[in-house]
Amino acid sequence: MKPRIVRANEGTTKTASLEMFVGHVLHDQVFVPEDPSRLRVSRVTFTPGGRTNWHTHAVGQVLYVISGTGRYQLDGETVEEIRAGDTVIVPPNTRHWHGAAPDQMMCHLALSENDDEGAAAEWLEPVSETDYTAPIA
Numbered sequence: 863m864k865p866r867i868v869r870a871n872e873g874t875t876k877t878a879s880l881e882m883f884v885g886h887v888l889h890d891q892v893f894v895p896e897d898p899s900r901l902r903v904s905r906v907t908f909t910p911g912g913r914t915n916w917h918t919h920a921v922g923q924v925l926y927v928i929s930g931t932g933r934y935q936l937d938g939e940t941v942e943e944i945r946a947g948d949t950v951i952v953p954p955n956t957r958h959w960h961g962a963a964p965d966q967m968m969c970h971l972a973l974s975e976n977d978d979e980g981a982a983a984e985w986l987e988p989v990s991e992t993d994y995t996a997p998i999a
């Protein structure tokens with residue numbers, strides 16, 4: 863890993879793939895893993911209604927909510943509201959999703975680690991409207 867500062871204007875903002883997300887979601891790479899680190903850091907901005915598909919992370923994930931109000935659910939548990947300043951600790955190999963509230967944006971940092979194959983997540987099916995709009999805890 864070579865020491866340097868990556869300037870704000872060096873990155874690119876991409877629309878997140880509809881194979882992994884529902885709705886309009888913007889994805890900025892903050893840090894891409896470089897040997898020997900496996901850390902991956904992304905800033906993800908979800909417009910109202912936007913959310914990830916169901917997915918898992920082999921070694922878990924940390925989410926830090928920068929702004930707005932969102933939703934987070936572990937499979938089999940109640941949907942939780944997440945707000946600016948909250949840190950969400952996602953356990954390894956646990957089905958979950960995260961996204962904006964239905965009527966508000968949400969931006970979070972997502973910190974995860976690549977596995978031996980270079981993947982930080984296993985992507986599954988979209989979150990249904992029924993799951994997404996279930997009452998929050």
Ligand code: MN
Pocket residue numbers: 917919923952958959960
């Ligand atoms: Mn996740």
